[in-house]
Amino acid sequence: MADDMTHSPVRFGVLGTGRITRRIIADLQSTPGATVSAIASRSEERARWHADSHGIPVGVEGYQELLSRDDVDAVYIALPPSMHHEWTLAACEAGKHVLCEKPVALSADQVREMIDAVNRVDVRFLDATAWLHHERTDQFRQWLTTVGPAEDSVKAAAKKDDLFSDEEDDVAAIPFRLGPLRHLSASVSFPNPFLDGDHRLHADLGGGALLDLGWYSVGLVRFASGRLPDEVYAHAVMRGEIIARVSATMIYADQLTATVSCGFDTSTRKWFEIAGQDASIVCDDFTRPWADKPARSWVHEASGKVHSFVPPSEVGVDEATADASANEPNSGRCQQERVMIGTLVDWIRQGSECGEEKPWESFYRQALDTQIMLDALQASIDRGEPVRLNSPEV
Ligand SMILES: NC(=O)c1ccc[n+]([C@@H]2O[C@H](COP(=O)([O-])OP(=O)(O)OC[C@H]3O[C@@H](n4cnc5c(N)ncnc54)[C@H](OP(=O)(O)O)[C@@H]3O)[C@@H](O)[C@H]2O)c1
Structure with missing residues (x-):
């Protein structure tokens, strides 16, 4: 992982309040170089309740509301699969990096569009298939x-x-x-x-x-x-x-x-x-x-x-x-989720320093295939x- 002393943490916003968020929020909060700054729900009450229970500073109503926040660098998309494509494209539009739950989308065409979008706006994307990181x-x-x-x-x-x-x-x-x-x-x-x-x-x-x-x-x-x-x-x-x-x-x-x-x-x-x-x-x-x-x-x-x-x-x-x-x-x-998050954090921190080497491309290929x-x-x-x-x- 990159040197934590020289970088401020990557601030994640969480989309959704489902079952998987319980584990992954704790992993995001405990991975060096990552923090959780906001969580969004369709319901304001649920957003606030989850923010309070997980020690997250802000709970907001509406996923778009979270994407428009300046204190969010990256989003963790923990929504049903039918929503991964739409909210990855929206995150790209807002200039946010993306950790997206599996399955990445409903079809290969959607995955291609998602990869095109992250490449176009030059944000980092990783699907949350944690076993690949064990x-x-x-x-x-x-x-x-x-x-x-x-x-x-x-x-x-x-x-x-x-x-x-x-x-x-x-x-x-x-x-x-x-x-x-x-x-x-x-x-x-x-x-x-x-x-x-x-x-x-x-x-x-x-x-x-x-x-x-x-x-x-x-x-x-x-x-x-x-x-x-x-x-x-x-x-x-x-x-x-x-x-x-x-x-x-x-x-x-x-x-x-x-x-x-x-x-x-x-x-x-x-x-x-x-x-x-x-x-x-x-x-x-x-x-x-x-x-x-x-x-x-x-x-x-x-x-x-x-x-x-x-x-x-x-x-x-x-x-x-x-x-x-x-x-x-x-x-x-079993640190696989934290290793996965650390990998994404490293890619985000390296920015354009990665040069020609783009380690995320093998993960894109795995997901698309x-x-x-x-x-x-x-x-x-x-x-x-x-x-x-x-x-x-x-
Ligand atoms: N990597 C893993 O090991 C793992 C394990 C479990 C799940 N997952 C994946 O993570 C994603 C979420 O799974 P989950 O088990 O957390 O799902 P879940 O408990 O059903 O939660 C999904 C969340 O999405 C939001 N949502 C927005 N529109 C919805 C709709 N029309 N119907 C239902 N929920 C809606 C809800 O949050 P608000 O209403 O509060 O906005 C809901 O809490 C899925 O893609 C799943 O495959 C991965």
């Missing part, structure tokens, strides 16, 4: 670089002497290689988690499991592959007007395949498997570590050898400590048949 995600990025030529078969056979060892590994070294990627899978679900009236149960607000949770499972596939599939085929289970569950397959030009699942009617799942020819990475809590466990992941080698990983800052955190601090937003564990894939899954659900991504209608 330190173990950097490990996954490193491991994904080991997709080169297949391992020598003599060495692979020699490893069979060491079947099922389960030691904690030194994460600085990469003691295996994935080999060429073969299959990616990710499943994210939460069972009936939402109250009546929740925006997730309203299609016109961007509700439904495809956008709400498919954002994660599809995003994982994009993260691991770094590209778009050629073809997708999706099936949805409906609950009234909204999608309650989706399962889908994806096919890439070089025979890489992927399966994704997401749902509001299935037990809590947040796992992925990235399967290469020589090894696979498995993680059972990639969107956010389980509350009572350190963040964890495993690598299964073709030889049968199993490596178990805990990220460096959580080595030595026992389950009792983890359990005690699990619900404290600013505890030593994820939304392109979600569009394709929706098109496949609507048509009841496979959809090619280069077809003109997608």
Whole structure:
């Protein structure tokens, strides 16, 4: 993060007073270099109540009112998905930087317009997909670089002497290689988690499991592959007007395949498997570590050898400590939201000093591709048949 002594804090204004704001306001207030100066609601009373409860100086009625304030440098958009596009464009118009909740928008076209707007007025934008900022995600990025030529078969056979060892590994070294990627899978679900009236149960607000949770499972596939599939085929289970569950397959030009699942009617799942020819990475809590466990992941080698990983800052955190601090937003564990906010703060502070290097562009690409894939899954659900991504209608 940039040097705090030489900069005044980036002052965030919060749009919306929903459930997610409870956690993220605390994270904004406790991230070095960030502060929260105002919160806006459709209702003046709610704005004041939330300002008082969170120790925010000002609560204002109306989102536009907040955007016109001089004491706001950046906004955190915590509104239903159908409003992300409109309020990102309005924030750009007002010259404010943006932290926008997921899914970024309702369609890839909207995401393109949002990226165009932030580029045009030269403000910084980041979508609040916090798992991309967890330190173990950097490990996954490193491991994904080991997709080169297949391992020598003599060495692979020699490893069979060491079947099922389960030691904690030194994460600085990469003691295996994935080999060429073969299959990616990710499943994210939460069972009936939402109250009546929740925006997730309203299609016109961007509700439904495809956008709400498919954002994660599809995003994982994009993260691991770094590209778009050629073809997708999706099936949805409906609950009234909204999608309650989706399962889908994806096919890439070089025979890489992927399966994704997401749902509001299935037990809590947040796992992925990235399967290469020589090894696979498995993680059972990639969107956010389980509350009572350190963040964890495993690598299964073709030889049968199993490596178990805990990220460096959580080595030595026992389950009792983890359990005690699990619900404290600013505890030593799971800093992914604060790291995400710190990243945006750094970009804002660097201003034009970033020069040609624009670190946000890889996040834009990840977000846009994820939304392109979600569009394709929706098109496949609507048509009841496979959809090619280069077809003109997608
Ligand atoms: N990153 C994560 O881990 C995570 C977790 C949960 C949610 N999210 C995302 O964050 C966003 C908000 O989720 P949430 O769970 O906080 O939602 P929520 O509890 O339904 O709150 C949404 C807020 O938006 C405002 N709003 C404006 N127009 C609305 C309308 N027509 N209907 C409902 N609310 C309206 C409301 O605030 P006022 O009326 O006070 O203005 C409301 O409190 C979503 O995009 C969601 O996917 C992210």
